[in-house]
Amino acid sequence: MTPDLFRILPEVILTLSGVLVMLADAALEPRADRRPLGWLAALGVTVALGASLWQGSLPAGTAFYGSVQTDAFSTFFHVLICGIVLAAILLSIDALPEGQHHRGEYFALMVFGAVGMCLLTSAVELLVVFIALEISSISTYVLAGYRKDTEKGPESAMKYFLLGSFATAFLLYGIAMIFGATGTTQIPEIATLLPAARSHTLVLLAFALMMVGVLFKVSAAPFHVWTPDVYEGAPTPVVALMSTAPKVAAFALLVRLLYGAFPLLHALWMPLLWIVAILSMTVGNLAALRQQNAKRMLAYSSIAHAGYLLAALAGSGTEPIAAIAFYTAAYAAMNVGIFGLMSLVAGTSERRSTIADYRGVLAESPLAGGLMLLFLISLIGIPFTGGFFAKFYSFSTAMQGGATWLALIGLLNSGIAAAYYLRFAMAVAQPKNGKTAPVGRWGVATVVAIFAAGGATLVLGIAPGWVLHAASTAAQSFASITGF
């Protein structure tokens, strides 16, 4: 029997590296350059990545009295989250302004956030879910408000913090309710005990309240209002992290809850998710049309992508899980890529905020402009890019489940989405005029991160075979364990 520790090896490594970074930061004198700390954090995350890959080879099983479960599903998400955090750290090594003495904590916070998110994907005990959620949320709250000197930084942190804890309170209340109804907080046990639940209104209440918390984290439609303001205020590398990793972890949690805990309520949450998906897509795309600020526009686009992801749930069998897994991977690659480039192009002082500021970037530096075009095209969903295949796979799963209308609305929505992505791409492609500012310097770390993201987007578009395979094995193993 593999010892319990192996089940949470990646999380342990991440925690250790976080602590190490904090200690190293304390050891350095205040004025020293914090860049090596970034490399240290990056090293830690890479080791954790390796550990989770190794963990994949272990047979699936639970640990710590069934509170944490590792299977192909959790490994897939572990690798994905570690990859995202690694990229975010690499991006921020060059992006953060010089001379800020407290930069050490920045990298530590990112690593601790990673711990929370990884734990979230393998937790099957609601208590562990709550703790993991809080760890990742708190670290992202602080990261959001990182640029303390600007007016927008603290405001975005404040909004994210208050609304986040508000939603977590709802989630917690839901957990209490389910505990009251079934007497347990173990996800598998909930599923078995559900038919014999004490009182059914309690179960439904619990489900609804938990959904509020999770949908907030996923930034789906009615609970998306925080996203634009927070993304606008936070520094761009943090947004690269915030818009992808927590969302990926939240979707893993959503799958765990829906398929693991409440399979019986299928007839209840299917139409619910239909409505939320359509709402998110439409709100996300329409609001982004007239958006001038680049980051706010991409915030709305992430809301829309949450909608496309939820649409996949309309499928039947294990297809939706595989589709969600693949979509999150492609979505992560695109968003990390585009935000990474925006942080590079805007430079340390973030002087490019509106879309018009990005005019003439392709002429200024063909490499950065070209890559930006690649990511935008992938976000639109043009074939031979990851974005297209993700949407294609998600909507074909929905179609298999008979949701033709959802697929049609989804694709028309991505048609509307093309309008504002293209407006951004056209601005980038315009020839230079007077006020085209110079593009930031290509640091080694940024090169690695952005080319990794670009490569992932292209590979997921042209030869998505092996990632598809990984996603479907994850779905198979999840299904076999939860036995639906």
Add this chain to the structure above:
Amino acid sequence: MNTPVPADWYLLLSAALFTMGVIGFLSKRSLITVFMSIELMLNAVNLSFVTFAHEWHAVKGQIFVFFVMMVAAAEAAVGLAIIIAIFRVRGTLTVDQIDRMKL
């Protein structure tokens, strides 16, 4: 002699507390009070946990309460730090004035 108070009463109290917390969150003007209302909501949840733990004679509920309190403490620390940061930059704590980012 004094029959135990039935469990539902506790639940009702916790629900009441929770809704008061929500209303507080929506109506209060100062950041600190808003923050306090979140704490109130968390404690309401603790109450319901304890009730269910007693109901199901499972110690797990109480363990949960400890964790919730621990997390509430962590949140308090971070939350107050953020509130101070805002105060230093904006010089005000009234929620309605902190809306630089809109539209």
Add this chain to the structure above:
Amino acid sequence: MDGMILSLILVVPLAGMVAILLLPDRGKLPAWIALLDSLLTFVCTLHLPAHFHNQQAGFQFEENLPWLSRPAIHFHVGVDGLSLWLVVLVGLLAPVGVVASWRAVQKNSKVFYAMYLLQQTAMVGVFVSLDLMLYYGFWELSLIPIAVLTAMFGRNLGDGAAGKAALRFFLYTFLASAPLLVALLWLYAHTGSFDYATLQAAVASGTLPGWQLGWVSVAFLIAFAVKVPVLGLHGWLPDLFSEAPVAIAMIAAGKLGLYSLIRFHVELFPALAHRAAPWMIALAAIGILYGAMLALVQKEFWKLLAYATIGSLSFCTLGIYGFTAAGMSGAVLQTVNEGVIGAALFLMFGVLYESARTSRMADFGGLARQTPRLATLFTIAGLALIGLPLLNGFVGEFLVLSGTFVGVSRSWAAIAALGVILSAAYMLGAIQKIFLADGGDQQNGQAGRVARDLTGMETVTVAVLAVLMLAIGVQPTVWTEAMESALQTVTHSMHAQGATPVRMESGTVIASSMGGRQ
């Protein structure tokens, strides 16, 4: 070699693109690479007709490699009579486009030529792919270069008109292809494969639910009709033609949409295409007059060319939806003709615009003396466009009109034939305003804008196109033979739908038509 040629044609432009991206953007280097690469592509495409067996039905040079197992997508490419000459056309137009933008594109030509070569791969991909998902991939990919290059190298960038035109073009096609993807997924959900042959069999077998299949075919039809463009969906054409760089505009309209209409609407859904035919014929016939009349009153030559293209493309749609042997072969031939003539006219208008910086025809006048070569070649291309016998336009138009008149409906054919008069009027009007003494600026002393004559390279290119126009006009059988064998299946399958194909030679009086509608 036969098994590899199609993927070679797809890869060569990509290789050129990569070479251009890697090498520095100094002077004419990207342009030379693009020219050599496009010529190489053209030579490769010529391999196809050389080894094509006209009589052999079905697809040739087929390659079928599994690409993805989960949604069963294959890299399945093949060519038959229908797509053979269209691939060669793309091969031919590639170098012509490079020559056309030789002088026009000076700054960051690296991005221009890289995108341009990507466009060639996308277009060849559309014509050769037999797996509907692969087809959809190339179909969408072909939008990007056009949109980006129009935004970057468009004409009046100042007031953002180029950006708007690019955006309008992209959205028109992209929004229309959303339902297309849904239809594709629906078919996949019901048949489990994207392969053209299996889908064709499944649709023919009638196992798929009726009314939904109807909607699927409508989705296919609209997506392709926007790309042609058919009348009513042509909002994007005039803007794109007056904004896009010449090399892009000459390949943007017509070919992709028409080929897709035949292959993926008429051949895939014969019964439903048969039901949609009356509407399409009506739209096409009116489109011919609509385009020709609007071209008559245009003051700028880009808009004139746009509406002329709408008119001549409506001829092709008229031919396709007549389902007669003559009509369909005529339509495919007319597509090739429109490509050749359009390329020549675009190149020459580009030269005029580039040297005189204005597209208002009244500003020119009396250029025949200044630019003799340009005048003669322009007149030849113009006459080919309006369908002068012994040039290629006439053969296409005659076949389409005779096919429609005899096999479909006399009234529509007569209306369409009126277009012949209007086309002569607007083209000769243009020739007169630009090249002959139009009295515009001549009188008030200010000589018409000085325009440069064609350079050596440009003259050779347009001369080759002119000779091709004459060759197609005199010996069209070289081209129609391959097309006809491919369309055999369609015209016969149409037979099952009651549209009896026209038997012309046997002398018996055949006034057959669809449901006796005269």
Add this chain to the structure above:
Amino acid sequence: MNEPMLFLPLIALFPFAGFLLNGLFGSRLPKAIVSTIALLFPLLSFAVVARAAWMVHGGMLLPVAESGAPTWIAVGGFHVGFQFVLDQLSLVMLLVVTGVGFLIHLYSVGYMEHEQGYWRYFAYLNLFLFFMTVLVLAGNYLLMFVGWEGVGLASYLLIGFYIDRKSAGDAGKKAFVVNRVGDFGFLIGMFLLIANFGTLNFHRIGTQLAGHPAISGATATLICLCLILGATGKSAQIPLYIWLPDAMEGPTPVSALIHAATMVTAGVYMIARTHALFDLSPTAMMVVAVVGTATAFFAATVAMVQTDIKRVLAYSTISQLGYMFLGCGVGAYSAAVFHLMTHAFFKALLFLAAGSVIHGLSGEQDMRRMGGLRKAMPVTFWTMTAAVLAISGFFPFAGFFSKDAILAAAFQHGTLGKALWTVGLITALLTSFYMFRLWYLTFLGESRGAAHQDGHGDGHAAHAHESPWIMLLPLVVLALLSVTGGWIGIERFAGFLEPVTGQAAMVDAGHTELFLSVLAVLVAALGWFLAHLFFGRDGEAAAQAAQSLAPIRRLLQGKYWIDEIYTALIVRPVQWLARFVLGWLGEWTLVRGSAWLMSGVVGLSGELLRRWQSGNLRSYAAWLAAGAAALLLFALAGTLLGLNGFADSIHWAVR
């Protein structure tokens, strides 16, 4: 039977070779080489035709079919090739086309000597000959259509030869577009033929008709009417004649070749070629006859008041073509072709002589500034006199025989025939009147050249010089032909054409025929006398006659304002329709409007949603709470009310 090859395709390919050589290399070759090329190839083509004529004379049976290339268009059972067929009719036409063509080429060398773009002129002229020979030799309608539009193109290029003159460009465009209207009719006719006969080959259609004509009279009439529309376009009859007078903008030899001798006769040739079909529908025949006569009379009236020498000849051509149409209309196809041949001779001569006059007066075309050229240009004078006598129909000249044959045939064609005959006779009177008017104004009386310009006495007559011999030789040859052309006599000519044009209704010999010809000559003499009266002795008779008829004179001078009516009725409405109905309504409102509306709605809703982000934390929290409430309601209400599909899976919820 090894029939010797007649090399028919060469007849067409020789001029094409001339066109290619001059077209590609002409601008770099000296004038001498250009003219040798331009003359050599038509001569070769004429030689082949002459050899063919000699072979036929020697007893070779016609028709002979040879094909240039086997197939041209072969699609779906419809097959048409480059078949060239020589029969009696096309032999006559070829003799005229290549013969007169060569003479005009010779003349042009002199006339165009010091013109810019000399090589371009001869390239286009050769191109014209190529298309005309293709038209005549074509074995099927489609190949004829190639020639048909080809000559239209050549005439467009030649009319617009003077590229500096806007009026030339407009005239060229007008000619081509009006021809295109006719070609539209021809195209529809061809489609009807394909629909009814399945083929466009003359021979096959002939055999199908000869057997048991399966097609009804009505379809035959429809086909013929379409072909007539085509013919009126090409042969400048009402209603599509308006382009011919403007075509005078081109150089004079062009008018002689294209707008007198060859191209304009294509319509008559086509009708003669499809006489089998026309015989089937009397209504079509009647239409041809009436159109012909009306055009003849109408054009003759207008010609009377024209002052430009070339315009007079242009209207005279339209009038004479009217006669040929009348001939065809009454079934006398051979008479029509006979008149076509003779007309080619004397009308070409008239134009060339006029050209020589203009050349002599260095560009002067207005008859009011001519006069007294008799002594200055004797050869031109005598050849022109021969032509004037021929066209007026005086006895020994060619015009008398051919016009008389047509009028005789018309006379016998029932009551309608008699009416047409009378109009024809009146037109003959007008014809001789305006021809002699031209004759008097140009050659007799004293020169009015300089009087208008600078008042000194000598005027044009003094320094008007005779044209060089290269221009006069063709004049003399054509004069001979104009005189002797008619002596073949209609009987022998009809006999020769009989296998092609079928049995012509024989004129019953004896006194009626004699009476008609005498009457014709008298009418011609009367015309001469009137002209002599008005213009012979200049002076008061002409002036006071003009006053009394002033309103009619103005009407005629305005050419009945037909051009203006056409512009008002057709051109303006089309442009208005295009600019406003299609332009504004179609493009801006429907197409652009719909796209703008859609994007507007989407954009507006986007704007509203953007407003939703008020930035105020409490409003965010409110939305969050509202969302949560909605979710709760949905979860609870959904189960209790048993929304669709809810009840089955969690049936126990109601408990």
